[in-house]
Amino acid sequence: MSCTRVFVRASRGYSTSVQTSAISKFPEGSTIYSLIQPTGRIHLGNYLGAIRNWRDISSIESRDTKYIFGIADLHALTLPQDPVILKKNRYEAIASILAAGIDPEKCILYHQSSVPEHAELNWILTCITSMGYLNRMTQWKSKAKTGDDSSVYQDEVLANVKAGLLCYPILQTADILLYKSTHVPVGDDQSQHLELCRHTASNFNHAFKTNFFPQPKTLLTPTKKVLSLRNPAKKMSKSDIDQNSCIYVNDSFEITSKKIRKATTDSIQGKITYDPIERPGVSNLLTIISGLTRKPMETTVDELSWITNHKELKDYVSELLEAEFKDTRQLFDELTKNTEYLDKICKNGNDRARSIASTNMKEIKKLTGLD
Template identity: 60%
Template structure:
């Protein structure tokens, strides 16, 4: 299949992180359907920049779908199958090159689950209980404990043990760097603790301590409510902007974006001006400039309409090629499956070697 080439991003490459030769950079994305602006600025644009940078040609990049993790919330088989393909199409449309990076489905590699069980046997219930994300998924308070009878009864084991599988994902490839958002920092710290426990238990230095690679872009909030992150599950879908939307749809959502009643100069203040600050964050992410430099660039503006028009133009231009590539890919899902299968073959070669080494260390060889 011939697909339209996604334009290069030379202006952003110079700002991309550079890794020591031989590094392994790993991250997965939830297969929850089409990618929105928050996903793109918070993860995909960064993945593209670092993996396409020639200075990182001696490093390995592994990206894919966290489809095993999706089982904690998705129960419709047809929906999951389609969402997995949409996620792969989104990665490629965003500019991640399957010839330079491994792109695959997590579930294609059985070693993920195998290593997860081994690491689960080394992880304390207390450590899992201290994680905050399972509480969000289980819709309980941050101060609640898994050991309460009511919470224990309604919380699925997969939700509680999610961070161990996440650690196995990372450690299976002996990853050295993991691009993460602020909300995943706690999970990566647990991953390092689990790696340390394994190395200590089996008197080895087998697993490296993966480093967090925080994205330069801040969290992108809903266009309609600056109190919550942009999300596909938002009841008000005017607050969530997808990379597949048409210019007219993008313009319509930006016209409805929440700002404030303050007139005159635009400035960045998430507490006093959350809506305006969210739009400034979006401009910062799309132009690959710091918030400070972005505010300087916007000094001439005196109205919310000017800012919304600029954001609209930037998003339309950024996603113009991506939308077309995504549409072409989704017309030929067999091509998407081929890319995922080729990526799985490459991932399997790494995973199987590392898994045999783990088995030898723990006495299962």
């Protein structure tokens, strides 16, 4: 999860995925749902790939649509956490979401761990999920730093990979299905987990002779993946040892400009072109521009024909970032100092989320004979 997810009730004739930018209205009674992990202040990739997408989606007026966004703090436990830092990160994640323009009145904003029904449904779904399906997932291999061809049945992998890391796609499925979600905004790296979610929903419905769970539809973020500024062969990440590789939305203009100036480009001079293979660094800067301006890559490149060198390109990126985050940065700083307000927002969101989750869980227990 970035652990990011959003959903709307799939109807007959819908494909299982669609670009968010292609949505102008959701079907009546839709539920849009997404979570991010609490890694603290968010970076540019989180913002363009998830949180701004939430803001755009929640601005779409559709009858009886629920917008549920939150912090996947249970998922964070799949890797070792310092409790003090985790608590701080949870506050900063909520502050980042609010600073980005998410309306806590229109949207339910909550902590996953505050709704125990997540863990309850997770166990039920774990009991109908095959180990083989989990073993084929690629993200646990990436986080465990094993090879793509690794198997949990190998002795070395079995000894070192924690059960939570292997099984967290089931919890992700439980998150989605608990609210009978219908659309899930994610990046390409989460598409595999949405396939597991749909597979599990079908298995449950078939096993208990019901149509209780809808087939959640994948909403792919319109922005391409933002890569490391210093090494465009990998994703932008907060955990990168070289912090010049990552831009945070609350970085000052001076810090942002310094990081952009140090961004990897190439030795090719003249016209700026988008070529991820031959010009990955320049192409990554163009991805950032395209994402910030919401313009297709072809249009972005055409409109930058006036740029003749890397310095002009980097200066332009820095100016766009400052225009995008100047107000957000100030609001984030104010929010992180007001934990009482953040607690109030989350208490309200937790109560609203649990009201939905407990109602659905009662029906699930009836279907499974646990009532």
